[in-house]
Amino acid sequence: MSFQDQIRSLFVEEDRIPEEFRIEEIHQREYLCNGEMRKWDGPVSEVYSPVCIPTSEGLKRKLIGTYPLCTEAEAMDALAAAEAAYDNGRGEWPTMSVDNRIKSLEKFINKMQEQRALIVKLIMWEIGKSYGDSAKEFDRTVEYMIATIEALKDIDRQSSRFEIEEGVVAQVRRSPLGVVLCMGPFNYPLNETFTTLIPALIMGNTILFKPPKHGTLLHYPLLKAFQESFPKGVVNTVYGRGAVVTPGLMATGKINVLAFIGSSKVANDLKKRHPKVNRLRAVLSLDAKNAAIITKNADVKLAVSECLLGSLSFNGQRCTAIKIIYVHKDVADEFLKLMAEGIEKLKVGLPWDKDVKLTPLPEPHKPDYLKEVIEDAKANGASVINENGGTISESFVYPAVLYPVNDKMKVYREEQFGPVIPVVPFDSIDEPIDYQIDSPHGQQVSIFSNDAKEISSLIDPFVSLVSRVNINAQCQRGPDVFPFTGRKDSAEGTLSVHDALRSFSIRSLVATKMNDTNKQIINEIVNDNDSSFLSTKFIL
Template identity: 80%
Template structure:
């Protein structure tokens, strides 16, 4: 054990041993974007320490300082909101009244400028949240693909809306219109991609945005602020920096936020929604807590189940809302499953983000190693064991994954979303046990079912589609592809995200209608032929 801990500590190397192309210079952000200007900041700043630790002279490990960013106050947050309100101008602003083609052109300009920052943003993903080089590249490139897919989806929606509809003596054109000011807050685990899955559709539908970066993964947005400034009219994108508990409640309390787009905990989402004086006016697009279960039946292909559960539970160290966070295994196959799972976990390669083939990296949250030890110790006190030889061994910000078995409902790991590299395994005898777990769980995002018995799978699909939003068959829980709906039940989500669904989530069906008589025919034809209206139009975007 001590030898392995020393091996883990040895992976943290001095700065001169880090490959030159992956070294990072400190970035001290002293400006923020509001009303189309990069405003200087001379106040309090927050220091950003990387999960990548550096050995000190005394042999201890120290998180490396990689930069600082503004800790703004309610005053700056209010200024940002006023800029967004002014740019929207009760729906009369340049951005909400702009043609779809015009907004697409602005978004394409942003994508071009964003792509120029790829190298730096990828590097900051590695250093700020400990994501591997390969996964950091994948996150950036997937985000670009998502934006382009969103543009294509909007073109498709607009093409379908370019015709007039006639019914019961009325003629109408039905399009989608923006909702107003959107407060957009993303998560630390996918600080670029998941943030942009709400930010981009909100923008392209004509809303103005207040954008608050996540606590971990803040600096990586700094290189993109100039792109936002240059690509969009002033006041359309405004940044809100500062401590969430300080700057966001006041924004919500004004009642001037029309949409809350938030990815994080249900506790925070509930608190923010309650602050709004007229909740009926607030649209919420939320992706929240999850405790996704895998169910391995006695008819499962054990090798396949182990492979998929390994990916589902430990991709990016299990720090995903879509991660498999608890595994139910039939008692008849539990011994073989846990044996193979333990061996597969032990074979994973730990290292720093740029290490070739790395599968396990340091954790960005400073408190996380202590928390994981707490829940493992709690399970041990209840009779469970860490069954893989190096499970739970910690060095600095790194925790080697622990397979904990047998877990039961009296343990914290049975209920709490661990959001880290700990895999609780629960043996079961009756299939009613995992069904009861899902019924009683406050979460309802996804489940993975592993079985090769068609009748057994069928009998599980029907109840589970009414308990969670996605049932995965012999496959890990996951978000993509982005064309698939992404949502959840209970405390796990509000609203649905996919490329198409997100465009609908941040807009409203609006129509222009009139009696189908000669006078209106002449009037409408004149408006359309002279291109006087961006809404009432038959233009066809290719």
């Protein structure tokens, strides 16, 4: 049996799938707008899993459900609802006290946890993520929300006092910005979406939430939780083709914040459609082509271990993945040999298989694209150095290590976002530095060396080229308390538990001159609890 046939044989009949992981089709015919679960009788989009099922016509991606394919009209209704709920900052939600907004989010978290089993299963089936990683994504999202609550309490505590300078007394707090259009990515459809949606929400903004193209159904079980936890119009869903429903929303000029995780091309197009760009705040996590640099002084075994994780976790479909590797020629042979051996040990399978590391890809056209970049690299002088590298069977693509890669190849420039690992040999350390200087991306880099002076000579140039330098470790986002951002076309704004709260709010202050009349007014407002903003209430 050929290796391709071995991979094909992983796709089994439904009755051979473990019962606890089988899924019934979910046909969503409602969406959340203005506090109502509105019925939808129009066109729908079919959701096909990357998991294929044997049929009389060969292997076919399994249909797992459908969701509303709404139009610009429904998107505009959602915008109107969010606007009304915000009411120029006078709505119930933006004027609500911080402790009551926290209670609303805590209610949502409890309701969300009731849906854990179904959401984890939908992550697996919709995007092909392993059971372990799907469960981890759910749990990490809950942990993120709890950490966000604690961070907001901390910010509010620091703001619960008055400051006196030069005869002026003032209280400085953070206030919301308005209507937020929130769009998350398919690779972390729950976690990455909520790392913008939740901080935007808890700061008092109202939300238009468009689920990602792949990973849409998994949000359906949460719509009731949103409806029951927040005032009407605070959270509204936008379904439909992005090219149909989002340009019109931006063109109204009524979107105050664009929270988007995806490609810089789409982000640029959306921003340009806003008629008053200076009024638009953008919180963006975009393209990345993170490099790993293996110097001749590296612990090669450690570098291989970290690069395998960095380049192939969730099949390399992460913005923080290592997407190009520079290896010094003196250690290239050893590195490539160990990489090939390491890939061979990774288990290929379906999302519910125990210890699976390589799973099917959710994007239908991705296997063809990866085949194209592999063939292009081979035509320009590279070879696939690992056995069976680049083998494709339906939605599976077996990892391919390409070497030696040069600047004539697509994979040198383009973000492959999949299990293809380009390796570039170098003599001078200036070569990877020059690559980063010329790159349109600037998210992270990983440096592998046991020479402290060599590392220090690389830290200083790279901290001005990327936002995070990892020493003898893969590129990654976490821990969530660390700032997550990028330079150039890789990001706008900063996401971490604390930074995200700041990104979706603005510092506002109430100030007055220190005299007896004003002191009496301020004390009366505070003592009578007449203002949510002007308050010395301390949240424990």
